[in-house]
Amino acid sequence: MKKEDKREERSPMEDFLRMDRIPHIWCPGCGIGTVVTSFTEALKKNKVDLDNIAVVSGIGCTGRVAGYVKMDSFHTTHGRPIPFATGLKLANPEMKVVVFSGDGDIMGIGGNHFIHAARRNMDILVICVNNFNYAMTGGQVAATTPIKANASTAPYGNFEFPFSLPYMAEASGATYVARWTALHLRRVTKSIQEALNKKGFSFIEVITPCVTLYARRNRLGDGLNLLRYYYDNSEIKHGADTKTIDIEYQGKLIVGKFVDKEKPTFLDAMNKHLSSVLGDDYVLYGRLNNDDRD
Amino acid sequence: MKKVKADPKGVLTGSHYLDGDYAIAEGGLAAGCRFFGGYPITPSTETAERFSERIPKVGGVFIQMEDELASIISLIGAVWGGKKAMTVTSGPGFSLMMENIGLACMMEIPLVIANVQRGGPSTGLPTLTGQQDMMQVRWGSHGDYAIIALSPDSPQECFDLTIEAFNLSETYRVPTFVMTDECVGHMHEKVVIPPADEIDIVERKWYSGPKDKYLPYKNDKDGIPFMVKAGDGYRFHTTGLTHDEKGYPVINAECQDVCVRHLVDKINNNADKIIKIEEEETDDAEIIVISYGITSRVAYRAVQKARKAGIKVGRLRLITCWPFPEKRIHQLAKNIKAFVVPEINLGQMVREVERTTAGQTKVFHVPHCGGWVHNPEDIFNVIKEAAK
Numbered sequence: 001m002k003k004e005d006k007r008e009e010r011s012p013m014e015d016f017l018r019m020d021r022i023p024h025i026w027c028p029g030c031g032i033g034t035v036v037t038s039f040t041e042a043l044k045k046n047k048v049d050l051d052n053i054a055v056v057s058g059i060g061c062t063g064r065v066a067g068y069v070k071m072d073s074f075h076t077t078h079g080r081p082i083p084f085a086t087g088l089k090l091a092n093p094e095m096k097v098v099v100f101s102g103d104g105d106i107m108g109i110g111g112n113h114f115i116h117a118a119r120r121n122m123d124i125l126v127i128c129v130n131n132f133n134y135a136m137t138g139g140q141v142a143a144t145t146p147i148k149a150n151a152s153t154a155p156y157g158n159f160e161f162p163f164s165l166p167y168m169a170e171a172s173g174a175t176y177v178a179r180w181t182a183l184h185l186r187r188v189t190k191s192i193q194e195a196l197n198k199k200g201f202s203f204i205e206v207i208t209p210c211v212t213l214y215a216r217r218n219r220l221g222d223g224l225n226l227l228r229y230y231y232d233n234s235e236i237k238h239g240a241d242t243k244t245i246d247i248e249y250q251g252k253l254i255v256g257k258f259v260d261k262e263k264p265t266f267l268d269a270m271n272k273h274l275s276s277v278l279g280d281d282y283v284l285y286g287r288l289n290n291d292d293r294d
Numbered sequence: 295m296k297k298v299k300a301d302p303k304g305v306l307t308g309s310h311y312l313d314g315d316y317a318i319a320e321g322g323l324a325a326g327c328r329f330f331g332g333y334p335i336t337p338s339t340e341t342a343e344r345f346s347e348r349i350p351k352v353g354g355v356f357i358q359m360e361d362e363l364a365s366i367i368s369l370i371g372a373v374w375g376g377k378k379a380m381t382v383t384s385g386p387g388f389s390l391m392m393e394n395i396g397l398a399c400m401m402e403i404p405l406v407i408a409n410v411q412r413g414g415p416s417t418g419l420p421t422l423t424g425q426q427d428m429m430q431v432r433w434g435s436h437g438d439y440a441i442i443a444l445s446p447d448s449p450q451e452c453f454d455l456t457i458e459a460f461n462l463s464e465t466y467r468v469p470t471f472v473m474t475d476e477c478v479g480h481m482h483e484k485v486v487i488p489p490a491d492e493i494d495i496v497e498r499k500w501y502s503g504p505k506d507k508y509l510p511y512k513n514d515k516d517g518i519p520f521m522v523k524a525g526d527g528y529r530f531h532t533t534g535l536t537h538d539e540k541g542y543p544v545i546n547a548e549c550q551d552v553c554v555r556h557l558v559d560k561i562n563n564n565a566d567k568i569i570k571i572e573e574e575e576t577d578d579a580e581i582i583v584i585s586y587g588i589t590s591r592v593a594y595r596a597v598q599k600a601r602k603a604g605i606k607v608g609r610l611r612l613i614t615c616w617p618f619p620e621k622r623i624h625q626l627a628k629n630i631k632a633f634v635v636p637e638i639n640l641g642q643m644v645r646e647v648e649r650t651t652a653g654q655t656k657v658f659h660v661p662h663c664g665g666w667v668h669n670p671e672d673i674f675n676v677i678k679e680a681a682k
Contacts, residue, residue: 051526066533071529072374072524073530073531075533077534080394082364083331083367084370086368086371087372087379088524089375090355090368090375091375091379092376092523112360113360116359116360116364281350282350283353
């Protein structure tokens with residue numbers, strides 16, 4: 001075969017992923033990769049400048065996302081991607097900063113940072129992959145594990161009340177809140193697109209299968225079985241009251257976009273307030289009006 | 295290392311009456327710090343308060359984070375965003391910062407942390423002094439690493455050494471600590487802030503080569519890798535995991551050896567350039583008093599009294615505590631009767647003195663549990679005993 005006849009095979013993900021780090025570490029049937037695909041799809045559709053977006057992850061299976069995306073990407077410590085992202089965003093307000101991490105990282109060990117970043121309306125997007133357990137360490141019980149579900153540190157089943165992540169996000173002040181499952185890929189993409197275009201603290205929960213641990217320990221079958229469960233039990237209810245969308249073990253999953261409202265971001269509020277109080281003494285920080293974000 | 299003059303915006307030139315905490319804030323602003331992430335804790339809070347008042351007027355940002363875990367890691371994010379960043383804390387807050395001090399070491403982040411020490415352990419003595427975090431600053435995060443720690447003995451030095459700390463942190467890409475204490479932090483004295491064009495500032499070691507050739511952890515000739523700013527198109531990756539030159543995780547013993555040795559070697563190999571000590575009458579001394587921070591001022595009185603009593607006493611003040619000036623102390627140990635080491639703890643830096651003395655001479659410790667400084671008489675009595 002002549003050299004010019006040889007067609008170079010190119011992955012459609014090549015612009016977005018560090019191909020020199022592929023294959024990734026995620027298990028067959030895991031949902032994290034599909035969320036990453038939705039994310040890259042949203043970047044493509046929104047024509048996001050890949051020089052101007054950062055991904056910050058914590059520790060855990062989803063924490064590895066930062067290692068695979070080909071953009072400025074930071075793999076930080078357990079629970080701390082949100083305050084890291086806060087510093088990054090404030091230092092460089094023109095960047096889009098996305099936190100991509102798991103439920104244990106964001107709502108377990110990092111819960112305090114989550115509520116405060118939402119309270120301040122820090123202009124970041126948090127994508128939380130919720131697989132109902134601590135998967136990287138072997139399937140321990142999490143702040144999201146439904147009651148009765150089995151975990152390696154809840155061998156007789158979980159009896160602790162779990163967090164409802166969208167309720168927590170809304171109550172803390174998030175301006176965009178959505179929940180989907182790994183089955184709703186196009187919806188996840190659309191939500192990420194919307195959130196990327198939105199100023200303020202945006203939160204997207206994506207419920208994903210953990211085949212190796214959560215599903216195996218609970219005898220729920222493989223990835224396909226879990227997708228089937230999502231298919232049979234998901235109900236799209238945009239604008240649902242987040243008080244009413246708790247997740248019960250193998251129960252109904254209320255998904256949709258629950259919150260989409262406007263509120264000044266931390267930097268907008270800071271600039272507005274300090275300019276009004278300090279007048280000419282105040283040096284405006286970043287761009288006051290960055291409405292041309294998309 | 296590229297030196298520039300300080301940005302006049304942040305420099306409050308003039309003669310002031312400031313406490314150590316405020317002087318730290320002014321030092322940071324003069325050094326170009328434009329991001330402060332903090333959390334209130336006695337006796338360090340005044341530094342944060344001063345920043346919150348001053349930084350909006352010089353084009354920076356102050357944020358009070360939700361805890362010290364958040365404040366330290368917000369700095370790391372801000373440094374990758376291109377800012378110079380610092381925070382301040384004390385005992386319990388310092389303990390909370392330890393994990394992400396490790397991340398800053400691993401990611402090789404230039405940033406400054408001031409610790410206005412108070413008596414510990416635990417909540418201990420929030421309003422009273424101590425020098426009990428001197429080993430924690432060196433070893434407090436898990437794993438092997440090295441840092442730089444300076445110890446000011448006056449508000450003026452709080453100002454000067456905070457600038458120095460920024461310069462060292464940028465030169466070696468390492469977290470650098472200003473280890474002061476409640477006494478110096480709350481002591482009001484004259485602080486002279488020079489004009490901006492008399493303050494030398496070390497610029498970040500920015501990379502300027504082709505974008506696709508950037509390797510975040512490839513050492514330059516001086517052993518220190520170049521930095522870039524997020525958002526400038528390098529699309530780099532960095533991690534707290536053991537990593538190669540690309541910043542990619544590599545989980546094996548060979549990469550660990552290269553990665554971790556580098557973190558320690560870049561400080562150890564440059565120790566002579568980093569270390570600053572102050573010596574007085576050490577040439578023909580029989581006894582040398584080694585001290586740092588507030589204790590060096592208290593010890594001075596004991597030294598004066600001992601000299602009047604006819605004892606040949608020299609003084610050595612650690613301005614740099616870490617890396618420890620082991621060469622000089624080893625050398626001095628050869629010709630003297632004893633070292634006397636007063637410090638406000640039950641035995642921390644004295645261990646380094648003993649280690650580097652290596653049995654050549656006696657070492658007398660003058661401990662104090664914290665809550666107040668030594669009575670100079672107690673130090674004098676130990677000098678007397680050592681001189682026997």
